Amino acid sequence: MHSSWIFKPKYGADIYKKVLRQFVNEFLSWFENGIDWHTTALKDGWVEMQASCDGGGSLEYYAETCFSDTLLTGTDLTEHMMILLVEAGIANKCDVESLDDGNPSQEYSLEDVDICQVIAALSEQDTNVYSPYGSKCWVHPVSAGPGKTVDILDALLTLQAA
Numbered sequence: 001m002h003s004s005w006i007f008k009p010k011y012g013a014d015i016y017k018k019v020l021r022q023f024v025n026e027f028l029s030w031f032e033n034g035i036d037w038h039t040t041a042l043k044d045g046w047v048e049m050q051a052s053c054d055g056g057g058s059l060e061y062y063a064e065t066c067f068s069d070t071l072l073t074g075t076d077l078t079e080h081m082m083i084l085l086v087e088a089g090i091a092n093k094c095d096v097e098s099l100d101d102g103n104p105s106q107e108y109s110l111e112d113v114d115i116c117q118v119i120a121a122l123s124e125q126d127t128n129v130y131s132p133y134g135s136k137c138w139v140h141p142v143s144a145g146p147g148k149t150v151d152i153l154d155a156l157l158t159l160q161a162a
Helices: 013-027 074-078 083-087 115-121 153-158
Strands: 002-007 035-041 047-053 092-097 104-109 128-133 136-141 148-151
Touching: 002 115, 013 035, 013 047, 013 083, 013 115, 074 083, 083 115, 115 128, 115 136
Parallel strands: none
Antiparallel strands: 002 047, 002 128, 035 047, 092 104, 128 136, 136 148
């Protein structure tokens, strides 16, 4: 299986790679399941993230959505810059009782958060996240609204090579 996402980041590569690395390796478990991923700079500030099974394991697919209810740690929020996901409103608020004083506090989880939501949170406003597959492309607007699939076959068949 191979997937790709094309997006225009609003942060530098050091920031968006740090957030993506933590999300895919720790919350989606890609690293431990042999999923290889990388980013490639495209033109005009756009970036492509690609993910694929490395072929060495028994996996034929991988999750793009976090199913873990593990709470974000202070290190996640600061060192791994996951605070950007909290600020973007995609991290889930969880009311938990503090072990120190018994008072409730708010913690955050990434349960049910999809990789596209993370990429959108790292992208410039009023752009889209594109995820092409075959003759279709899933398009997720960054600023508002749900994503949708568009058929790009007509555009591909009418494309004239120079």
